């Protein structure tokens with residue numbers, strides 16, 4: 001039984017393995033299991049926020065921290081040509097895991113508009 005936890009909470013709790021590339025007291029970053037680019041890392045807060053639609057004013061610094069970490073990981077992954085950060089939100093946004101996460105995508109040119 002998962003105990004109602006999302007897959008990402010189970011990764012935070014080390015109940016499910018992941019290729020973790022960064023961790024601090026506020027967040028965890030690990031490689032996406034189904035990568036859509038040569039570099040595809042998910043940056044997630046340890047705080048259980050279901051989606052961007054449910055962030056509170058008190059989460060402002062945390063959200064900024066996630067972006068700073070994403071940029072640091074881009075540097076570490078040598079994405080000097082650029083990269084894309086994506087937050088899917090809700091059904092129309094294509095969100096499939098109900099734990100807020102940033103996708104860091106790089107290593108190839110990205111297209112616009114997204115599908």
Ligand code: AMP
Pocket residue numbers: 007016018030031032033034035042087088094095096097098
């Ligand atoms: P989203 O569709 O924005 O909710 O993104 C969820 C992402 O989580 C997808 O890109 C999945 O490939 C990824 N994902 C789901 N389960 C795992 C897992 N166990 N380890 C790593 N990535 C996962």
